[in-house]
Amino acid sequence: MLPVGKKIRELSGLDPQALPDEVLGSSEPVVLRGIAARWPMAQAGRASAQAAAAYLGGFERQGAPPVVALVGPPEIGGRFFYNDDLSDFNFRRENVPLGVALNTLLKYAPDPSPPAIYIGSTTIDTWLPGFRRDNDFGFGGREPLASIWIGNRTRIAAHQDVPDNLACVVAGRRRVTLFPPQQLSNLYIGPLDFNPAGQAISLVDFAAPDYERFPRFEEALRHAQAAELEPGDAVFIPSMWWHHMEALEPFNVLVNYWWRQTPAWMDTPMNALMLALMTVRDLPPEQRLIWEDAFRHYVFAPDQATADHIPQDARRVLAPLDETQARALRARLLQRLNR
Numbered sequence: 001m002l003p004v005g006k007k008i009r010e011l012s013g014l015d016p017q018a019l020p021d022e023v024l025g026s027s028e029p030v031v032l033r034g035i036a037a038r039w040p041m042a043q044a045g046r047a048s049a050q051a052a053a054a055y056l057g058g059f060e061r062q063g064a065p066p067v068v069a070l071v072g073p074p075e076i077g078g079r080f081f082y083n084d085d086l087s088d089f090n091f092r093r094e095n096v097p098l099g100v101a102l103n104t105l106l107k108y109a110p111d112p113s114p115p116a117i118y119i120g121s122t123t124i125d126t127w128l129p130g131f132r133r134d135n136d137f138g139f140g141g142r143e144p145l146a147s148i149w150i151g152n153r154t155r156i157a158a159h160q161d162v163p164d165n166l167a168c169v170v171a172g173r174r175r176v177t178l179f180p181p182q183q184l185s186n187l188y189i190g191p192l193d194f195n196p197a198g199q200a201i202s203l204v205d206f207a208a209p210d211y212e213r214f215p216r217f218e219e220a221l222r223h224a225q226a227a228e229l230e231p232g233d234a235v236f237i238p239s240m241w242w243h244h245m246e247a248l249e250p251f252n253v254l255v256n257y258w259w260r261q262t263p264a265w266m267d268t269p270m271n272a273l274m275l276a277l278m279t280v281r282d283l284p285p286e287q288r289l290i291w292e293d294a295f296r297h298y299v300f301a302p303d304q305a306t307a308d309h310i311p312q313d314a315r316r317v318l319a320p321l322d323e324t325q326a327r328a329l330r331a332r333l334l335q336r337l338n339r
Contacts, residue, residue: 004226017138029178030236036168037232039135045171045231049251052171053102059128066095072116079155080196109250118151144257157201158244162268163258168234172252176235177226179242186220206244265323
């Protein structure tokens with residue numbers, strides 16, 4: 001286990017149907033102990049893996065499409081990752097009915113060295129209609145995307161997500177290790193455009209860190225926070241915090257909710273990063289400095305003086321954007337990119 005001395009801040013006794021804005025809008029992580037303890041799913045998860053699987057199976061929609069399962073050999077030790085030269089991955093993807101996946105996990109549960117199995121980011125309302133009737137939180141005016149994650153003893157490499165995230169353990173146990181966004185350079189992040197599940201990941205093996213190859217990881221650990229979660233516990237992970245998730249039991253289920261504190265029409269900033277890599281990064285140094293100043297002026301530190309010399313009705317993209325203006329700007333960008 002990593003030498004993480006700082007625990008994630010904890011709260012308890014909150015009303016699950018009225019989660020406070022000071023939690024859901026926080027820029028710091030927090031563990032919500034027992035927040036879902038009364039969920040039937042969490043109660044089944046505390047009873048046994050069989051009870052948890054049976055409860056989930058009762059919601060499986062007839063005729064639902066198969067789920068995508070990541071399957072790796074026992075030798076990977078539950079760590080879904082790259083192969084040795086990062087040209088491919090150490091697992092395969094299989095499309096299977098959810099019920100088959102659940103039964104397979106139960107079959108391998110007694111095995112001390114099972115294949116690694118992970119069903120990730122499966123939309124609850126699509127595959128398990130009715131589940132949220134008795135297993136849900138109150139988010140106020142927020143409308144999060146609810147997903148379920150099911151597997152055995154898996155290790156998901158440290159990565160970050162643009163949305164805020166409330167992740168709730170409902171079966172098994174998980175260890176979560178978090179790092180502030182500013183630890184980017186100390187986590188040794190792999191390729192941005194080729195990764196196991198859509199997000200760039202740390203190349204450090206948290207079970208056996210190679211400090212000779214990744215010396216700055218020791219500095220990242222000085223800023224890390226960690227917690228172990230049991231059925232009914234949840235952790236709020238703010239936007240862009242790095243998080244490593246390790247399942248500690250032969251059968252584990254997690255329910256999570258994603259939402260953004262921005263209008264739905266706003267694109268992900270990751271698109272801007274990719275465009276900047278294509279258009280700015282490889283400019284001559286003196287030109288990069290010019291564009292650094294331009295980004296600071298228009299994007300990162302705009303103030304009233306940025307556009308107050310332009311009549312308000314003529315400011316266009318320099319004015320606060322709305323959905324209509326964003327659609328027009330997107331169309332213009334697509335036209336330029338498709339030239």
